Amino acid sequence: MxxxxxxxxxxxxxxxxxxxxxxxxxxxxxxxxxxxxxxxxxxxxxxxxxxxxxxxxxxxxxxxxxxxxxxxxxxxxxxxxxxxxxxxxxxxxxxxxxxxxxxxxxxxxxxxxxxxxxxxxxxxxxxxxxxxxxxxxxxxxxxxxxxxxxxxxxxxxxxxxxxxxxxxxxxxxxxxxxxxxxxxxxxxxxxxxxxxxxxxxxxxxxPQDEEIVDYLVANYGVNSEAAKDAARLADGNISQAIHAAKNETPNARNLETFSSLMRFAYKKDIVGAINWADKLHNFGREELKQFLIYSLHIVRQCIIGNYAGAEVRKLNESENDFAAKFAPFINHSNVVQVYEHLSEAESDIARNGSAKIILLDMAIELFRLINPKR
Ligand SMILES: [Zn+2]
Incomplete structure (x- = not known):
């Protein structure tokens, strides 16, 4: 080395x-x-x-x-x-x-x-x-x-x-x-x-995003767009960026998983959420961890966008489309708790709790926070 x-x-x-x-x-x-x-x-x-x-x-x-x-x-x-x-x-x-x-x-x-x-x-x-x-x-x-x-x-x-x-x-x-x-x-x-x-x-x-991008392109044979996606998500964490670049958990799938949960939350569709947690139960632990880290990234970017303008969000095109619809549901009254529930789920998953229970608990908390009046 x-x-x-x-x-x-x-x-x-x-x-x-x-x-x-x-x-x-x-x-x-x-x-x-x-x-x-x-x-x-x-x-x-x-x-x-x-x-x-x-x-x-x-x-x-x-x-x-x-x-x-x-x-x-x-x-x-x-x-x-x-x-x-x-x-x-x-x-x-x-x-x-x-x-x-x-x-x-x-x-x-x-x-x-x-x-x-x-x-x-x-x-x-x-x-x-x-x-x-x-x-x-x-x-x-x-x-x-x-x-x-x-x-x-x-x-x-x-x-x-x-x-x-x-x-x-x-x-x-x-x-x-x-x-x-x-x-x-x-x-x-x-x-x-x-x-x-x-x-x-x-x-x-x-490490800065550009430095991580160069490293991924040079060492993991990914193109610069994929490397940029991985680096943005990793937020300075190279181990994380490597996992993302190796395509173990494609961002597109994580985005789909997160946005479907948010749709259930908006509709207060509890059965949908149970099925959602059931499906995720089959993911590997590392995949689930990556998914939750990804979700935290999206929430963080939505908040940054709400305060500093959508153009500063570190998101790709499809993520930005989602954020445009989702960001209004994240605000000063719920952001801390939304963030906490996602982080907590992430560390519980890492500690090997039952994935299904953790995800369902998290989903129910998010329902309440995203849509308090319904
Ligand atoms: Zn030597």
């Missing part, structure tokens, strides 16, 4: 490059990014830049042995720790290393949901168990195999609870020589103060 392969992080990359070029690499860093902004690919490109013996022009060479081993996840001094299924079994990140390599080799822009699916944890909670702290210390106390830096990437550090985090503090304060620990988080608020005070914060940018 080279810096040139990461999306929308140029200003952050300059700072990272400078720190390496000036020999001032902080040994413990916290990469904070909104989900889907690409903290993992950036961390990997940074590591490759540090380790590559032939770095030039602010990037690693990508071709030497070190670069190849790092980008194929086979470098013996590159270690990972990540959330796994919590349970009684004595398992740690090593147990899931094959899945970790497989998903990372596909694309390092995978989401927490993608990871859950990969390890068969759709119906389970994830965490980084306490015993993982011992594993991390042990990995970093080993002598470097290749004589250079040892790297530990802790992906989604917000999954560490206090007992686990506390066991790491000493290591973060005084790590072995030539060691770099990168913690990655999407939820800054859930990182303990004791961790914050011992790490250097690296805040990532949210």
């Amino acid at each position: 080279k810096f040139s392969e990461s999306v929308g992080q140029n200003s952050v990359i300059s700072k990272l490059v400078n720190s390496v070029d000036n020999g001032r690499i902080s040994h413990a860093q916290l990469f904070f990014a909104k989900e889907g902004s690409g903290a993992l690919p950036l961390a990997l490109a940074y590591i490759q830049y540090i380790a590559c013996p032939n770095r030039a022009d602010g990037d690693s060479c990508g071709e030497c042995n070190t670069c190849k081993k790092l980008s194929s996840f086979s470098h013996p001094d590159l270690h990972f720790s990540f959330p796994i299924i919590s349970g009684a079994k004595a398992i740690d990140s090593d147990y899931f290393m094959a899945q970790w390599r497989a998903i990372s080799q596909g694309s390092t822009y995978f989401s927490p949901t993608d990871w859950k699916e990969r390890i068969g944890a759709e119906k389970k909670q994830l965490n980084i168990p306490v015993k993982e702290a011992d594993r991390i210390s042990k990995k970093l106390s080993l002598k470097s195999y290749e004589g250079g830096y040892k790297f530990m990437v802790i992906w989604l550090a917000e999954y560490m609870k206090a007992p686990m985090a506390n066991k790491l503090l000493k290591l973060l304060e005084e790590p072995p020589k030539k060691t770099l620990i990168i913690l990655i988080t999407n939820n800054f608020e859930n990182i303990l103060g004791t961790i914050l005070s011992r790490t250097q914060l690296v805040k990532l940018n949210i």
Whole structure:
């Protein structure tokens, strides 16, 4: 992974490059990014830049042995720790290393949901168990195999609870020589103060739509119109944009699904809504999640249009047609709740509640909000 392969992080990359070029690499860093902004690919490109013996022009060479081993996840001094299924079994990140390599080799822009699916944890909670702290210390106390830096990437550090985090503090304060620990988080608020005070914060940018479009066109063989649709919907989330661009959940179908629900709401057609929820019950969980994210996007754009004028809505033609009819039903008295019910359904679906119950509950709430007088 080279810096040139990461999306929308140029200003952050300059700072990272400078720190390496000036020999001032902080040994413990916290990469904070909104989900889907690409903290993992950036961390990997940074590591490759540090380790590559032939770095030039602010990037690693990508071709030497070190670069190849790092980008194929086979470098013996590159270690990972990540959330796994919590349970009684004595398992740690090593147990899931094959899945970790497989998903990372596909694309390092995978989401927490993608990871859950990969390890068969759709119906389970994830965490980084306490015993993982011992594993991390042990990995970093080993002598470097290749004589250079040892790297530990802790992906989604917000999954560490206090007992686990506390066991790491000493290591973060005084790590072995030539060691770099990168913690990655999407939820800054859930990182303990004791961790914050011992790490250097690296805040990532949210990639711009045009940057995501270029990336999708170059890497996923989609045309620029499809890439624009995907980027608009993703709102800076590259993982999300990739899912949309791979056409797993075409926007056209999501729009049809959302507009039919709104038609039922307008007519107060409860039977229609029950049938609607029944039909959606057969969608995969990821598809449902994408649908709800899509619906949130449409509602958000309608509100933006109501306040700032229809021309600023980030919508394609058919979405704009729908928004022209639908936007008047969304206003200051119901928007917060409409938004909340959709978001809540989205997180409940992600947490594996019963899709049918969640969708029907949501539909009934939306009926009330969209059409209060009838
Ligand atoms: Zn190299």
